[in-house]
Amino acid sequence: MAENSxxxxxxxxxxxxxxxxxxTSMSASNAKEITLKARGRAITTAVDVAExxxxxxxxxxxxxxxxxxxxxxxxxxxxxxxxxxSTMEITLKKE
Amino acid sequence: MAENSxxxxxxxxxxxxxxxxxxTSMSASNAKEITLKARGRAITTAVDVAExxxxxxxxxxxxxxxxxxxxxxxxxxxxxxxxxxSTMEITLKKE
Numbered sequence: 271m272a273e274n275s276x277x278x279x280x281x282x283x284x285x286x287x288x289x290x291x292x293x294t295s296m297s298a299s300n301a302k303e304i305t306l307k308a309r310g311r312a313i314t315t316a317v318d319v320a321e322x323x324x325x326x327x328x329x330x331x332x333x334x335x336x337x338x339x340x341x342x343x344x345x346x347x348x349x350x351x352x353x354x355x356s357t358m359e360i361t362l363k364k365e
Numbered sequence: 366m367a368e369n370s371x372x373x374x375x376x377x378x379x380x381x382x383x384x385x386x387x388x389t390s391m392s393a394s395n396a397k398e399i400t401l402k403a404r405g406r407a408i409t410t411a412v413d414v415a416e417x418x419x420x421x422x423x424x425x426x427x428x429x430x431x432x433x434x435x436x437x438x439x440x441x442x443x444x445x446x447x448x449x450x451s452t453m454e455i456t457l458k459k460e
Contacts, residue, residue: 313409317451321435336431338455340416356412360433 276301278319280308285318292323292362302364303334309341309357320360334363371396373414375403380413387418387457397459398429404436404452415455429458 276299278291292304308316324331336358343353371394373386387399403411419426431453438448 311406311409313412314406314451317408317433317453320433321449321451325435333433336433338412338415338428338431340420354416356409356416358412 276304278304278306280306280312280316280319282312282315285315285322288315288319289322289327292319293327296328296364304362306360306362307357310355313356313358316358316360320362323362328364330365331362332365333360335359335361371399373399373401375401375407375411375414377407377410380410380417383410383414384417384422387414388422391423391459399457401455401457402452405450408451408453411453411455415457418457423459425460426457427460428455430454430456 276295278288278295280288288306292306295301296304306316306319320333324333338359339357341355341357343355345351345353371390373383373390375383383401387401390396391399401411401414415428419428434452434454436450436452438450440446440448
């Protein structure tokens with residue numbers, strides 16, 4: 271759960287860990303904007319994080335931008351094909 | 366895998382089933398636009414479907430709009446709390 275200049279990387283932890291990271295990061299830095307980044311299975315968690323934060327905690331948070339993409343990961347050991355993985359970025363902005 | 370007026374509902378099948386549905390639907394109806402709808406864990410699959418279709422099959426397909434939201438599902442048997450589930454809609458458009 272890294273946090274750098276308004277970015278929260280969403281991984282395998284439960285959504286609430288990242289919701290907390292977003293809330294902490296936004297109140298600590300008084301930031302107006304935060305971006306959630308996720309790939310693969312964590313994409314669903316990133317959407318949950320955005321929705322939970324918006325609906326339950328920071329009501330004036332709006333979805334500013336959603337982008338999807340593809341990243342190439344090196345092949346697993348014993349395989350020789352690169353793996354393609356989907357990525358997602360959700361930018362949330364305070365009004 | 367329902368298809369209605371340019372909508373493909375993404376569920377638990379492998380991404381390629383839905384990629385095929387998108388390609389079939391777009392070429393049959395000569396439609397310029399198609400929307401992928403998914404909720405919960407299928408959100409990741411929907412992103413995969415959009416990326417695979419765009420990168421490998423219909424190169425002039427652009428992401429027109431991405432929206433996320435929350436839906437309330439009735440409680441499971443024996444439970445009494447409604448479940449909240451994240452939803453996603455990806456609209457793809459031919460140039």
